[in-house]
Amino acid sequence: MLLKSKYTFWVSTQRTQTKIDKDNYNDNLYKVCNFETAEQFWMYYQWIAKPSTIPEGCQILLFQEEIQPMWEDKANQNGGRFVFRCKNNVDRVWENILLSYIGNQCTYNEFICGVVVNQKRSFTQVSIWVKDMTSYQMQDDKITQWVKEMFGINELEFVQHPKS
DSSP states (O other): OEEEEEEEEEEEOOOTTSOOOHHHHHHTEEEEEEEEEHHHHHHHHTTSOOGGGSOTTOEEEEEETTSOSSTTSTTTTTOEEEEEEEOSSHHHHHHHHHHHHHTTOOTTGGGEEEEEEEEOSSSEEEEEEEOOOTTOHHHHHHHHHHHHHHHTOSOOEEEEOOOO
16 A cells, blocks of 8 residues: 655664764664555564664654655754653554554644654653644644644653754
């Protein structure tokens, strides 16, 4: 089944001992695969590490194929990310977010650039990256409400991307 968009899985092996800047972030960011069908997604997904198994400081990222998973990408400039912490059932939450995103189940998919899971010391952080929404002020609240309801998240924070 052909998906509405093409997507790319990425991994970042950045360790927390090093201060992250643009250069070392890029050096530790690896494209894993591209896919455009549900069958390809499942083929790759079964081989990609689950969030509960990745080392501290590492990330798994899924972005639309034409969008680089960095603040400097044109699609991400002036955008931000909805961030929440996940201590339990992180693999299930991550899978549900991925399926909702690639399955176009979100009313606000047009604003979403990608999703990221990042292993911290005592919790897992999940981020939903969104495009510049300055002309869509009302959408922030609607997306926040959708994420909370869809995934049972109580605390959700919006973080503006730094200016590049």
